[in-house]
Amino acid sequence: MEEIKLCDYGCGKPAIHQFKNGKWCCENNIRRCKGKMKKTIGRKKPKPIKLINNLTNLCYYGCGKIAEYQFKNGKYCCSENKNGCLTFKEYLRKKLTGRVYSKETLQRMRKSHLGKKLEEEHKRKIREKLKGRKLSLESIEKMKKTKKERGITISEKCREASIKAHTGKTPSEKCIEALRSRVGVKNHMFGKNMLLNPLKK
Secondary structure, rough: OOOOOOOOOOOEOOOEOOOOOOOOOOOHHHHOOHHHHHHHHHHHOOEEEEEEOOOEEEOOOOOOOEEEEEOOOOOOOOOOOOOHHHHHHHHHHHHHOOOOOHHHHHHHHHHHHHHOOOHHHHHHHHHHHHHOOOOHHHHHHHHOOOOOOOOOOOHHHHHHHHHHHOOOOOOOOHHHHHHHHHOOOOOOOHHHHHOOOOOOO
């Protein structure tokens, strides 16, 4: 009887794929192995070193700012995280623009975010980051436009889900005021009627 080879990353499942380093895994991609995922989640990333009185070293990612942090790999950065550097952000945006994902990948991405709730600490960090943030005139103009004007089409399934989610809910006074100011309707029942009995189209 042939012996069953188990995954080398500690999940206990039978191995189906061998990598170039000679190790066997239960998945074709190491990131999908639950044993490897547990090890990665439990491991804490080392914090970057805060630089004091640095006037010579510039940000490695090309923004031209004075570096405030040094990472474990020796690279200097203007932000605690490289994703906070505007030049690196722009590089990522250009790299990912027009990228086409397979149906399987999109499905995995949806499943990973399904029912996931942000922790209070995470919410607090987001609030602090966005506090006092000024939007460009271009961004404000884009936000003023409706989805139809921006060329965004909503599927019937998504429309039905949105109607179902809002039906029967009583909006706050703040929400009613926002609706009135947006469409210029003075009727005091406008906001409530709109959300209690939403139109399909």
